[in-house]
Amino acid sequence: MHTPSSFEVDALVAEDIEAYLEAHQHKSLLRFITCGSVDDGKSTLIGRLLYDSKMIFEDQLAALEADSKRHGTQGEAIDFALLVDGLAAEREQGITIDVAYRFFTTAKRKFIVADTPGHEQYTRNMVTGASTADLAVILVDARKGVLRQTRRHSYLVHLLGIRHVVLAVNKMDLVDYDEATFAAILADYRAFAESIGIGAFTAIPISGFLGDNITTPSPNTPWYAGPSLIDHLETVELDATAAQARPFRMPVQWVNRPNLDFRGFAGQIASGTIRPGDKVRIVPSGKTSTIARIVTFDGDLDEAVAGQSVTLTLADEVDCSRGDMIAAADDPPQASDQFRATLVWMDEEALKPGRGYWLKLGTQMVTATIQPPEYEIDVNTLEHLAAKTLGLNAIGVVEFATDRPIVFEPYATARELGGFILIDKFTNATVAAGMIAFSLRRAENIHWQPVSITxxxxxxxxxxxxxxxxxxxxxxxxxxxxxxxxxxxxxxxxxxxxxxxxxxxxxxxxxxxxxxxxxxxxxxxxxxxxxxxxxxxxxxxxxxxxxxxxxxxxxxxxxxxxxxxxxxxxxxxxxxxxxxxxxxxxxxxxxxxxxxxxxxxxxxxxxxxxxxxxxxxxxxxxxxxxxxxxxxxxxx
Amino acid sequence: MRVLTHLERLEAESIHIFREVVAEAENPVMLYSVGKDSSVMLHLARKAFHPAPVPFPMLHVASGWDFRDLIAHRDRTVREYGLKLIVAQNEEAEAQGINPFDTGSALYSQAQLTDPLKRALTQHGFDAAFGGGRRDEEKARAKERIFSFRNAAHRWDPKNQRPELWNLYNAKKNKGESIRVFPLSNWTELDIWQYIALEKIDIVPLYFAKPRPTVERDGLIIVVDDERFRLAPGEEPVMRSVRFRTLGCYPLTGATPSEAREMNAIIQEMLLATSSERQGRAIDKGQSASMEDKKQEGYF
CATH class of the missing domain: 3.40.50.300 (P-loop containing nucleotide triphosphate hydrolases)
Known part of the structure; x- marks a missing residue:
């Protein structure tokens, strides 16, 4: 096994810990999801990334070697897949059935990997893992090419708005690193990806088991000139960085009022940047004010950007509480109470059209009433099917109304402001995830009849x-x-x-x-x-x-x-x-x-x-x- | 464009989590073990609500066999930051004959940690409890939600956890039910240490190496922290330079031989280390899925 050059080097830790820490301190963070089934070698790939980045300690390795002999599928070799297996019951069955999060770090970045099962009955898990990912690695077995599940995974990844897609053609060692095989899979996938709206993707021939093109270019694929998987993961643009270019929005989480002299609005900035003196608008009320201070524990800031959690104070006494949004005054988001959205149903109990569910979007909590679905989407064929309701793992397009206007942006524009969950009012279970396509009308255009007799x-x-x-x-x-x-x-x-x-x-x-x-x-x-x-x-x-x-x-x-x-x-x-x-x-x-x-x-x-x-x-x-x-x- | 560092992103996420809980729960509490993760958690809580004070009490589950340094650090921290502290302890342990020498580890942790914790949560009616668990610690925790739902008996049902999407957390619950919240879910051990160094967070001195009186028990180096420790006839504690990577009941917590007396040396040692963090805890020994069993019973 080769020693990857881009991974952390023990020597630096041993010789100059300060230099190492200084470098480590400035790393950025990428979250990604791996999609594929056990057969595609997904767990093996993740195990390989952890192993190569030295995230496995000796006691874990000893346990792994013992486990490999007992449950492993790789004979005497270390079965990396066992590293990322989680709950006891699942380990017995040999499949992972939830979302597990893994951590590793390279010289340039830290990574959080969402590892989810690939089978159709686990659509909700994959959607959950994809919701926080900036990038998706879609694994295909070089011997099998683009399968029904590859299409399903790609559709879900696109649905969840992941901007960076990597097609990892795995097990290249089992097809003798054949260029034509890779090219055929690539062409096949490109045709499909374009048909569902995935514009660009990066295809990489790899072997998770042997390590080809994982950390360094492999000598076995001289015909491939692109980056190794890690090179690519280290350089793609992060969503949080891209969000800074959009207009300023911060959902208010909590009003900080320790005494009569201080009234701050705490929240995590969803998009844009903010400076003291910037004009802002409180939505949905529409009142305007000016940012007085950006307060943090470490002192006031001159500027804050998307992704940071801060406390803002305003120059004027305006009404603003949890659920409101502080936004750029000249470019505020819309508010509406009727929407079209795609729903992913996640509960054993099917959608009950007409029933009120809690809807949480950002820091807003309202009651939403869902219409019977316009149609359900077959995740394998992408056909539209007639449906009266949505059962577990079903995806459908619906219209819904809320009991009061909510501030939002289309999911395609801003995931944080267009993604919502539905909560059953009795079991309190999270029953669905939704992505707003657009509002059916603008609530701000509806004026209540002025009522003078109350x-x-x-x-x-x-x-x-x-x-x-x-x-x-x-x-x-x-x-x-x-x-x-x-x-x-x-x-x-x-x-x-x-x-x-x-x-x-x-x-x-x-x-x-x-x-x-x-x-x-x-x-x-x-x-x-x-x-x-x-x-x-x-x-x-x-x-x-x-x-x-x-x-x-x-x-x-x-x-x-x-x-x-x-x-x-x-x-x-x-x-x-x-x-x-x-x-x-x-x-x-x-x-x-x-x-x-x-x-x-x-x-x-x-x-x-x-x-x-x-x-x-x-x-x-x-x-x-x-x-x-x-x-x-x-x-x- | 300013690219946030991974520590800035983790910090912002944890602060967001703290604020969501305080906005939505009625009576939150923070489980304060006084360890390094708790210290980071407390630091993040202070940041989340600044300039207001931390709006919830600290709950420390003490076994009576805690390191003296740890208790001193706890009391000093509580005083310095004006925190409200609740100490949960099994007062009957001694009468019941429960002690770290004779009692099996399963019964001991049940009687000294899990039961007093559950009792305190019920007694004070806390509906949300912050814990310092991290997903990188252990396989069973890799799948733990950030908001982990518990029934009225404080049990965790791994098959019935709520999906967590985006940064939307579902804190709805019925009377008697509660939520364990893990703001450090996405932090790794290295992140914790690096953050402690960067933010100059005060931690218990036991994490730093110094000569301490030690004996060996079942392959672990145990520090003899007070006169209650049972020595074999004729046994004399040996002075060794040791430190701790994790802190539990002192007679059950293994020390690591070390010369690391300052922060960077600790991080260096950790990065070069060859055994994972929980190995020093006698309680975690047993089959590798045992943490999951303990979680189902209500242990963190």
């Missing part, structure tokens, strides 16, 4: 506090009966009320909706919006809907000011409701004549902490109504 005015005139009394429970639990009784009693008390009932809404507003899960979600969303408008008008609104899903009830709760949503759980056991079967529906459902019937073949998720719980086994409808009113009246 919702408070409406409520005051009626001498009451608006409420939404949300009755939920199984079919036949007694929701409508009790809600009716509550409304009657409130009416007698001169309250201004309105009852929204499943039957009256389904015959009009929602007559286009059926009983599938998606339609049920939409049904509740519309009822929620109507209830909200009525509450804005000062009314006490009563709604009687099965509303089986917690997520939708939570969605309505969040539409309303805190405290206005009162969840009333009409708690009747299924057996009792079924025995009553007022409308004969349970019988039909049991006979299979009614599909998606709650409690029979569709789930009911009972409230965990309802404001009011009514046990109908213990109370008559009149008693239940009085019980409810006693609990809401003190709220006035």
């Amino acid at each position: 919702r408070e005015d409406h409520a005051r005139m009626k001498n009451q506090t608006p409420r939404v009394l949300w009755f939920t429970g199984l079919s036949g639990s007694g929701k409508s009966t009790i809600a009716n009784e509550v409304e009657k009693q409130l009416f007698l008390m001169n309250r201004h009320t309105f009852l929204l009932d499943g039957d009256n809404v389904r015959h009009g507003l929602n007559r286009d909706l059926g009983f599938t899960e998606a339609d049920r979600i939409e049904n509740i969303r519309r009822v929620g919006e109507v209830a909200k408008l009525m509450a804005d008008a000062g009314l006490i609104v009563l709604t009687a809907f099965i509303s089986p899903f917690r997520a939708e009830r939570q969605m309505v709760r969040e539409m309303l000011p805190p405290g206005e949503f009162i969840e009333i759980f009409i708690d009747t056991p299924l057996a009792v409701a079924e025995a009553r079967d007022v409308k004969g529906l349970y019988k039909k459902a049991r006979e299979g004549k009614l599909k998606n019937f709650t409690g029979i073949d569709s789930p009911y998720e009972p409230p965990e902490n309802p404001e009011i719980r009514v046990n109908t086994l213990e109370m008559s409808p009149e008693e239940a109504a009085r019980y409810i009113i006693e609990r809401i009246l003190p709220l006035k």
